[in-house]
Amino acid sequence: MGIRKVLGTLSICLVVASIVLLATRGLNLGLDFTGGTTVVVEAPADIDIAQVRQDLEEAGFSDAVVQQYGSARDISVRVAPQEGVEADQVGQNVYQTLSAGIDDLQLKQVEFVGPQVGDELRDQSGLAMLMALGLMLVYVWFRFSNKFGIATVAALLHDVIIVLGLFSLVRWPFDLTVLAAVLALIGYSLNDSIVVADRIRENFRNTRETDPHVIVNGAISETLSRTINTSFTTILVLVALFFFGGEVMRAFSEALLVGIFVGTYSSIYVVANLLFTLGVSKEDFLIPEKEEIDEMP
Numbered sequence: 001m002g003i004r005k006v007l008g009t010l011s012i013c014l015v016v017a018s019i020v021l022l023a024t025r026g027l028n029l030g031l032d033f034t035g036g037t038t039v040v041v042e043a044p045a046d047i048d049i050a051q052v053r054q055d056l057e058e059a060g061f062s063d064a065v066v067q068q069y070g071s072a073r074d075i076s077v078r079v080a081p082q083e084g085v086e087a088d089q090v091g092q093n094v095y096q097t098l099s100a101g102i103d104d105l106q107l108k109q110v111e112f113v114g115p116q117v118g119d120e121l122r123d124q125s126g127l128a129m130l131m132a133l134g135l136m137l138v139y140v141w142f143r144f145s146n147k148f149g150i151a152t153v154a155a156l157l158h159d160v161i162i163v164l165g166l167f168s169l170v171r172w173p174f175d176l177t178v179l180a181a182v183l184a185l186i187g188y189s190l191n192d193s194i195v196v197a198d199r200i201r202e203n204f205r206n207t208r209e210t211d212p213h214v215i216v217n218g219a220i221s222e223t224l225s226r227t228i229n230t231s232f233t234t235i236l237v238l239v240a241l242f243f244f245g246g247e248v249m250r251a252f253s254e255a256l257l258v259g260i261f262v263g264t265y266s267s268i269y270v271v272a273n274l275l276f277t278l279g280v281s282k283e284d285f286l287i288p289e290k291e292e293i294d295e296m297p
Helices: 004-024 049-058 087-099 115-143 146-170 176-206 212-244 246-277
Strands: 036-042 065-068 074-079 106-113
Touching: 004 146, 004 246, 036 087, 049 065, 049 074, 049 087, 065 246, 074 087, 087 106, 115 146, 115 176, 146 176, 146 246, 176 212, 176 246, 212 246
Parallel strands: none
Antiparallel strands: 036 074, 036 106, 065 074
16 A cells, blocks of 8 residues: 555546547447448358458458358458448448459348447447446445445446547457456456455454554455456456457457456555545444343333
């Protein structure tokens, strides 16, 4: 806790910078949110997805999302809408690009997903995130105290805002896969914060020490090895997904890699910093004694 003020200032700066980035640059929304054209094709032999992505990029479809569609011989290609070009024509352009590199390619389906669907997904995903944070606040409030509830949910907001700010800064695509990673981050970060909060409450109740800084510092030190080990093993899995999971899992692993790092930091420093700001003391954790009721009339 000796450097908590320095790191608290750093957290504030990162959150403010992230909010400014989100307000000025926004997120690079993927096709799940913006809508676009989906083209499904079938070939007589297995399709090299990496080569397909390269061909599409050279043809000007740099934002295309390419996935297998049931088998290695079927693929689905999603591209953003093009201004002044009908969806059917966009689909034909994609099909012609693919046909140039794949013999006997058959066009199975061309479908347009309008922006109305994207708007609905965006609204519902934002509502899902707010509901998750609200339920977390209620849970921690009842399990610990109102100060812990506020500190924990503020730490969760800190993690989400910084991750979204990084996506805005580097212009990584933000789609439903990334949204799922952000929601998973909320649960992961909350779990870390609860482990630390539980030890802080325990130490406040079981020690004769009265200095909150000493008590909190001791609680964090006792849980530090567990926190680091949990984060390290999770990061190992995410690194494997990043390198070997393909394009589909790359955005998911990127979001969680950043989120795990930020969430581990916040569970150690942000929660404790906010507790001190809210004036946590030993009295907050005293168990009220039950009053004896005289049964005599």
